Amino acid sequence: xxxxxxxxxxxxxxxxxxxxxxxxxxxxxxxxxxxxxxxxxxxxxxxxxxxxxxxxxxxxxxxxxxxxxxxxxxxxxxxxxxxxxxxxxxxxxxxxxxxxxxxxxxxxxxxxxxxxxxxxxxxxxxxxxxxxxxxxxxxxxxx
Amino acid sequence: xxxxxxxxxxxxxxxxxxxxxxxxxxxxxxxxxxxxxxxxxxxxxxxxxxxxxxxxxxxxxxxxxxxxxxxxxxxxxxxxxxxxxxxxxxxxxxxxxxxxxxxxxxxxxx
Numbered sequence: 293x294x295x296x297x298x299x300x301x302x303x304x305x306x307x308x309x310x311x312x313x314x315x316x317x318x319x320x321x322x323x324x325x326x327x328x329x330x331x332x333x334x335x336x337x338x339x340x341x342x343x344x345x346x347x348x349x350x351x352x353x354x355x356x357x358x359x360x361x362x363x364x365x366x367x368x369x370x371x372x373x374x375x376x377x378x379x380x381x382x383x384x385x386x387x388x389x390x391x392x393x394x395x396x397x398x399x400x401x402x403x404x405x406x407x408x409x410x411x412x413x414x415x416x417x418x419x420x421x422x423x424x425x426x427x428x429x430x431x432x433x434x435x
Numbered sequence: 436x437x438x439x440x441x442x443x444x445x446x447x448x449x450x451x452x453x454x455x456x457x458x459x460x461x462x463x464x465x466x467x468x469x470x471x472x473x474x475x476x477x478x479x480x481x482x483x484x485x486x487x488x489x490x491x492x493x494x495x496x497x498x499x500x501x502x503x504x505x506x507x508x509x510x511x512x513x514x515x516x517x518x519x520x521x522x523x524x525x526x527x528x529x530x531x532x533x534x535x536x537x538x539x540x541x542x543x544x545x
Binding site for chain 1: 535
């Protein structure tokens with residue numbers, strides 16, 4: 293299991309309502325970024341942000357819908373860099389919705405920073421960069 | 436301070452480059468010594484070293500006649516900065532979503 297970033301929010305709205313905000317392109321744009329998302333597995337879409345060329349980022353996040361369980365789960369790839377063809381950042385975003393009383397627990401997982409976990413853990417153990425190491429290790433492996 | 440770039444992700448996305456970092460975590464090595472651990476040619480290893488060097492993961496030092504590859508912390512710091520960046524990015528976006536949802540329900544309920 294590779295875990296990099298996780299956030300969990302509890303909303304008082306039911307899953308169907310939260311789901312709308314994750315899958316309706318217009319609503320999604322209101323809080324995330326302008327996009328051409330469609331809730332179809334295999335659909336390729338983009339989020340548009342400001343380019344930061346000196347940082348190796350052309351301003352576009354290239355995504356593909358990988359999994360949909362309406363009202364429950366949504367997974368898409370999240371790639372970025374200087375072009376669609378050669379993304380330097382290759383990761384996966386997973387949204388999970390769990391009913392909670394009358395509301396929803398929404399979990400975001402942004403993971404798979406390709407290979408990051410395995411080799412970092414290894415190097416940290418060997419090198420003893422205790423401070424940065426343990427901080428990173430915990431972040432990449434939340435209990 | 437160096438500006439973090441997406442290069443750090445590119446650098447670690449390749450299994451050969453990760454192996455190079457693992458080898459260097461045990462000991463500083465020359466490119467020739469590194470190349471002995473791989474099937475690929477020395478120039479190919481050299482190319483990977485260059486990418487890792489560019490991304491801040493290793494430095495190359497001349498010791499006598501040899502050029503040694505040495506692990507550097509910058510690349511790791513940059514990786515951490517990116518992960519921190521995305522962490523904050525998502526947190527602020529989710530807060531925005533929360534605000535939107537709450538605004539919406541307060542207008543429909545009233």
